Amino acid sequence: MSDQSPSFERLVPPADGHRITCENGRLCVPDDPIVPYIRGDGTGVDIWPAAQHVIDSAVARAYSGRRRIVWLRTYAGLDALQEYGKDAVLPADTVRAIQHYLVAIKGPLTTPVGGYEYVCLECALEQNGDASGAPGHCAGCGSEWVTARFRSLNVTLRQVLDLYACVRPVRWFRGVPSPVKHPERLNIIIFRENTEDVYSGIEFPSGSAEAAELMALVSRHTGKNLRADSGIGVKPISASGTKRLVRKALQHAIAQGRQTVTLVHKGNIMKFTEGAFRDWGYEVAREEFGPDTFTEKELWEEFGGVRPSGRVLINDRIADSMFQQVLLRPDEYDVVATPNLNGDYLSDACAAQTGGLGLAPGANLGDEIGLFEATHGTAPKHAGRNVINPSSVILSGKMMLDYMGWQEAGELVVRGLEQTIEQKRVTYDLERQMEGAEKVSTSGFAECIVENMG
Ligand code: NAP
Secondary structure, eight states: SSOOOOOSSSOOOOOOOOOOEEETTEEOOOBBBBEEOOOOTTTTTHHHHHHHHHHHHHHHHTTSSSSOOOOEEEOOOOOOHHHHHOOOSSOHHHHHHHHHOOOOEEEEOOOOOOSSSSSETOOOOOOOOTTTTTTOOOTTTSSSSEEEOOOOHHHHHHTTOOOOOOEEEEETTTTTTOOOSSSSGGEEEEEESSGGGGGGGGOOOOTTHHHHHHHHHHHHHOOOOOOOOOOOOOOOOOHHHHHHHHHHHHHHHHHTTEEEEEEEOOOTIIIIIIIIIHHHHHHHHHHHHHHGEHHHHHHHTTTTTHHHHOEEEEEEEEEHHHHHHHHOOOOGGEEEEOOOHHHHHHHHHHHHTOOOOGGEEEEEOOOOOOOESSSOOOOOGTTSSSSOOOOHHHHHHHHHHHHHHHHHHHHHHHHHHHHHTTTTTEOOHHHTTTTTOOEEOHHHHHHHHHHHTO
8 A cells, every 4th residue: 555645636546556755865665666657748648658568577577576666647738638627737636746756757748839829739739719719629630639828847847846957868879870970979968957047937028018127127237228129038047056956967977987077058158157057066066075076177286187086077168169079079078067058959969969869868856856758749740650769768767767776677678778779670760760670660669678678
């Protein structure tokens, strides 16, 4: 029986399984943890069952049935509308379940982009209402699941749950087509700040009273007059927000025996936000991880250019230079810590270098909670066709298993995936780029991974 469940409106906690807890910053994981999942919109219906099959098989094999995950279905996006009713795109139940059970995983969710009033959760088309108000059915696919525009559910989840580190490991799998000559040389893990910078979401439109007020303030304090028709965005970066992110990156680097943590910033232009990020990053390394770290200056002045063993180099790079570095000298980089917007660009660019988002996993971590997720979108045109590549959410599952301390199962997932790709049994996206490859379905791909776990 699960331990003291919170009160849910509709969710029914599983009758068996136990809750993962956290004591003094360490997760305590029972052999039958309850793990909430969100299937996701669009191709979530294809990739989630495939991932669940792979994760369950890896756990069963790694621990001979002694351990298993007890899944708890929770709802967001289209599912939530269908289960909870009109406009309930992110029910409180879902947030409460993740807060309570601490470790969760999700598929992609539709995010309205443009300035329309409504969005269809089946095909992601954005549209305005007609004279009578909301459109009855989607103008694109005819679906009835059209809902009022909302802010990104992914961003809301990260903010409500204070998941301040977006963690994106990037590595290449042998055989995956890549636009660069040596994709194997890039093997990095990006810690991107997840709550501040442009993700704080503070913006005022051109022509608004708030924008005018801010422009007047800027003019009073700096003497600079902004163009009167400017929209204004606020980019806050705090010492506490930066330090907890860099702390997590350093803890990871030290625990995993990584070589380097690089602070990526645009401090040459934005001194009190991006530049301060760099300074606060070095401060955490010096004050909290002194004996475990060294700087580039110390490398030459104290260690004669020879890296001291067992210590992590902390250095920094300007963001634009970093984009060159990951292409030209990828093997010099290892763990990266960076503010939100730089990290957004850098993680997708690095993923492209190793074969694209289809194979890139992700996690959103707070002090206790870990929410693992596919990094690509809902790809609605492929939804329900059993063709899409499920690797991103499968590898996010592998990250989740590692986070739970079930590394043996995580290794089986990677082994199964590596061998399946090497055998060239792949989904359409890779098959069209790989000579002599056999095209398999989403579920068929998952089956091959399970077969190849050994
Ligand atoms: P997308 O869903 O990522 O899909 C764009 C294209 O990328 C697909 O048509 C497909 O290309 C390829 N692709 C994506 N995932 C793939 C996979 N697993 N396997 C193989 N190919 C894959 O981007 P979008 O169409 O711009 O966005 C659709 C919706 O998803 C939007 O509402 C967007 O806001 C949302 N979104 C959500 C997340 C998230 O939840 N984390 C992230 C990004 C976007 P081909 O058809 O050419 O093969």
